[in-house]
Amino acid sequence: MSGRGFETRPPASGAPQPAGAGAAGLRLDGEPRFAWRGVMLDVARRFRPVADLERFIELLADHGLNVLQLHLTDDQGWRFEVRAYPRLTEVGGRRSQTQLGHGPRSTLDGVPHEGWYTQHELRGLVRFAAERGIRIVPEIDVPGHAQSILAAYPEFGVGGADAVRERVAEPWPRFGVSDEVLNVEDATLEFIGTVFDELCEVFDSELVGLGGDEVRKDRWRGDERTQQLMVERGLADEDELQSWFLAQIADRVRGHGRRVVGWDEMLEGRDPAPDAVVASWRGPVGAELGARLGHEVVLCPDLWTYFDYRQSERDDEPIPVGTVLSLEDVGTFDPVPAGAPRWFADRVVGVQANVWCEHLDGRDRLDYAVFPRLGAFAEVAWNGGPLDWSDFEGRLPSYLAWLEEQGVDYRPLAGPRPEQQRPGVPGVPRDRADRLAELARLTANL
Numbered sequence: 001m002s003g004r005g006f007e008t009r010p011p012a013s014g015a016p017q018p019a020g021a022g023a024a025g026l027r028l029d030g031e032p033r034f035a036w037r038g039v040m041l042d043v044a045r046r047f048r049p050v051a052d053l054e055r056f057i058e059l060l061a062d063h064g065l066n067v068l069q070l071h072l073t074d075d076q077g078w079r080f081e082v083r084a085y086p087r088l089t090e091v092g093g094r095r096s097q098t099q100l101g102h103g104p105r106s107t108l109d110g111v112p113h114e115g116w117y118t119q120h121e122l123r124g125l126v127r128f129a130a131e132r133g134i135r136i137v138p139e140i141d142v143p144g145h146a147q148s149i150l151a152a153y154p155e156f157g158v159g160g161a162d163a164v165r166e167r168v169a170e171p172w173p174r175f176g177v178s179d180e181v182l183n184v185e186d187a188t189l190e191f192i193g194t195v196f197d198e199l200c201e202v203f204d205s206e207l208v209g210l211g212g213d214e215v216r217k218d219r220w221r222g223d224e225r226t227q228q229l230m231v232e233r234g235l236a237d238e239d240e241l242q243s244w245f246l247a248q249i250a251d252r253v254r255g256h257g258r259r260v261v262g263w264d265e266m267l268e269g270r271d272p273a274p275d276a277v278v279a280s281w282r283g284p285v286g287a288e289l290g291a292r293l294g295h296e297v298v299l300c301p302d303l304w305t306y307f308d309y310r311q312s313e314r315d316d317e318p319i320p321v322g323t324v325l326s327l328e329d330v331g332t333f334d335p336v337p338a339g340a341p342r343w344f345a346d347r348v349v350g351v352q353a354n355v356w357c358e359h360l361d362g363r364d365r366l367d368y369a370v371f372p373r374l375g376a377f378a379e380v381a382w383n384g385g386p387l388d389w390s391d392f393e394g395r396l397p398s399y400l401a402w403l404e405e406q407g408v409d410y411r412p413l414a415g416p417r418p419e420q421q422r423p424g425v426p427g428v429p430r431d432r433a434d435r436l437a438e439l440a441r442l443t444a445n446l
């Protein structure tokens with residue numbers, strides 16, 4: 001990546017950025033507007049074989065994208081081999097069953113789900129990606145989204161190992177966010193520091209993800225020992241405790257010559273790391289605060305870039321969750337509108353589409369969610385602004401034909417084919433106004 005004092009090291013192979021090499025019908029001309037043109041893939045909820053990741057990386061490169069953020073851990077599964085803590089994968093990498101559908105009518109499928117990547121495999125994947133101009137940014141999500149850790153090592157949870165064992169039998173088979181968070185003992189910070197040490201050895205990215213999103217702080221609030229540690233450390237509240245926790249990891253990572261990227265919740269409390277990149281997903285508030293504080297910012301607002309969200313109002317959209325994000329909606333994404341103040345525009349280093357995989361089990365489901373929306377996103381990421389829709393529409397047939405040639409099981413413009421539907425599997429469609437009100441509530445403490 002170049003141009004913004006950020007990720008300045010070339011990919012290991014020295015391969016040049018592919019200027020839209022591959023995908024027919026896309027307009028990716030001249031120099032890209034953003035240094036970070038990313039996709040986040042959630043392999044925690046759904047483990048995928050390395051061959052599937054390689055295919056995905058090739059498709060990203062064909063779209064002129066250059067970052068793959070790998071979400072390697074979550075409540076539902078831990079996918080990164082840590083040599084010092086083998087139970088993270090042996091126990092945290094397997095759940096006995098998985099939620100099917102969303103909301104109150106969801107069920108459990110009774111089918112075990114497991115898998116994890118060895119360090120050897122991941123080093124190979126880093127090389128494979130670098131040869132195609134893609135930087136892999138690994139993410140370990142802490143201190144929340146921690147149930148898979150606690151299934152393996154209950155001593156790192158709140159209330160002591162015995163209490164955690166009573167609450168946590170295995171990684172969470174349900175979706176949503178579990179109440180489980182890490183405790184804030186020195187030993188826990190040392191444990192997670194070791195995990196990040198190994199992460200930095202395997203991945204060569206300047207940026208390393210530490211999560212920081214959706215931490216359920218009630219466990220900390222209700223725990224006497226946590227409250228005592230907060231007092232000893234001079235921390236006023238749980239937001240400051242979260243900042244303190246994230247700051248320890250940022251320091252550890254800095255020791256490897258790296259920096260952290262975290263979700264915008266990382267700015268609750270105190271600013272944990274002035275050199276952190278902020279990935280802003282909950283509307284504009286986190287991005288604006290991050291920019292004001294001098295952070296580099298990657299924009300991934302859910303209403304425009306969450307590719308698990310449903311693609312139309314149709315009843316036959318498979319497992320419809322989130323607000324409607326049609327192909328045309330993706331093309332209206334305007335990351336830095338004309339007239340945006342310099343203090344903001346100069347801090348936006350990139351955009352990212354996030355592919356959460358709770359409801360995207362197989363490769364066909366992933367293809368359906370990602371394509372052709374990724375084509376519109378790639379043009380926004382490369383060219384910097386919303387699409388001229390009629391121009392894009394004119395080029396769509398050749399893009400879709402190219403996807404077809406690649407064997408991509410994309411969503412047809414007219415709606416899902418019968419085999420792409422999931423009749424009887426419930427979703428929870430969201431309304432845009434309702435989601436906007438929720439985002440305002442969620443970001444009120446920033």
Ligand code: ACM
Pocket residue numbers: 213214263281
């Ligand atoms: C997120 O969607 N929890 C970053």
